[in-house]
Amino acid sequence: MTSASQTVARKPQVQQATKPRSQSFAKGFNLGLIYLALIVLGITWIFPLYWMATSALKDDPQIYTVPPVLIPNPAYWNNFADAWTRFDFNRAAFNSVFLYAVPVTFFTLASSLLIAYGFAKIPWRGRDKLFWVCIATMMLPWQVTMVPLFIIFKNLGWINTYWPFVVPSLFGNAYFIFLLRQFFMSLPEELSDAARIDGAGELGILWRIIVPLSKPAMAVVMLFAFLGAWNNYLGPLIYINTESMQPLALAIYRMRTLALSMGTTALAYPHLMAVSTLVALPIILIFIFAQRTFIEGISTTGLKG
């Protein structure tokens, strides 16, 4: 492969030397092709989300018209409110936000901060060995521990509660511990040493020196912890059985059953698309406002992984 591409690589040099004008034309042509490819890809990639949002605004006839209706006319904005109240989505949103995502995000951040500090900033015997064990747990597919944990939590009477998600978050998350530890390692040792000489305790150093410097890394942890909770489906499917306790993901699935049984009647599809849009929207908005945090989070953890 390499030698073949190298021989091919030689050819254009001759053209480059003799025909500079065609080279710049070729460059413009190439750039045009890149734009064309990106626009086609962009439209393909955004289409499902566009279709989700616009189908939410349609009535039943517009749903099954051929050719497909690209721009809903008239647009039924009240579909969103109707779909939301068709099932008790207020309750599901409350569960998703206040019983699940917010506490899990907060506790994951707090516990992972403490643990990462212990792995990064205090020298102690056995630290690096234990850190490797911590990294190794990331390799463990959680399906392996899923059944025994279910049995434990069931025996504790935690079915239909969010304790199976909130309580483990108090014990840190290997992925975020890793991320924060890497970040802490990059902070100069002199800062914490100076504070130590001034008589500050380890907690004081973490809280007053490390935390204010680690806001970008903490933002990444919060974002992805929230995202993980908001998007989790299999977890709630296992632990939450009663409808009133369901998070948004399960409530949408309940609506799917309805849509499939009703086909193209009773606004099943517009309503299904409306709730899907409303549940996806917070994530899209968070992304738009915290874009840099997202991208930096993925790039750094991805590269240093």
Added chain:
Amino acid sequence: MAATMAPRRGMTKTEKRNQIAGLLFVSPWLIGFFLFALFPLIASLYYSMTNYDFIRDPQFIGATNYVRLFTSDPDFWTVMYNTLYYVGFGVPLGIVVAFTIANLLNSDIKGRTLFRSVIYIPSIVPAVCTAMVWLFIMNTQYGAINGLLKTAGFPTIPFLSSPSLAKPSLIMIYVWAQGTAVVIFLAALQDVPRSLYDAALVDGANAWGRFWNVTVPLCTPVILFNFIMGIITAFQDFTLPFVLTGGGPMKSTEFYVVSLYRNAFVQFSIGKASAMAWILFLIILIFSVVLFRTSARWVYYGGEK
């Protein structure tokens, strides 16, 4: 291990203090490791060698569950084939597409942030929401794709209702949600030193030659990373097949974790499900180790050999 980490007589006062403080800081993780990783891991191994249904006490039957899965289970090999098909085609295709898109984004274009966002957003939107819209778009009667095909006079495609097309359709959606890999690739591409491209230009390499001889070798560490992450996540994919097709039609999308979930939480065959979990764990481990081992041959790590 605990004995070596306990504070010792030979230590100075500061060393002792650090030993205790360090252990205290990581203790949440340490406790969590025993409670939520190590203990369930061992329990799961034990359950995999029992006959257990959540109600009667587990009954030890040795390796019977494993033997049965491999020799007499009617579905196990179907599930294995489906999963290997999905992973085997999906992951490499996902890498190729993500790397191509990242390279397009890395060229000298305007609006990179916008294009990147459009490609990335599908990978963070809740899988339940995207599953709903794909369910709708891929519908044979009133889905958008078939609507367009009908308009153009082509026959419709039963994306999700044909056993031979359901897996490729799910792979298509998998590839669509590879935005994270694109972002990681793009970050790696932006780290490739310009000087190397200039040197290649001087040597007379055209765009294709520069791509194969500079870009690809320098990105091999990230390709390896995305490959391993892709294999781990694709083997464990649950939400998409479960919500979209429920494993059908004719078990053609009954993937590993879908089947594992059903065995554990629908059939209550805890022993069988635990054995499946361990087999999955070993498969993922073997794939990762093999990739790592062979990586010395194809991954280029700058000068740090």
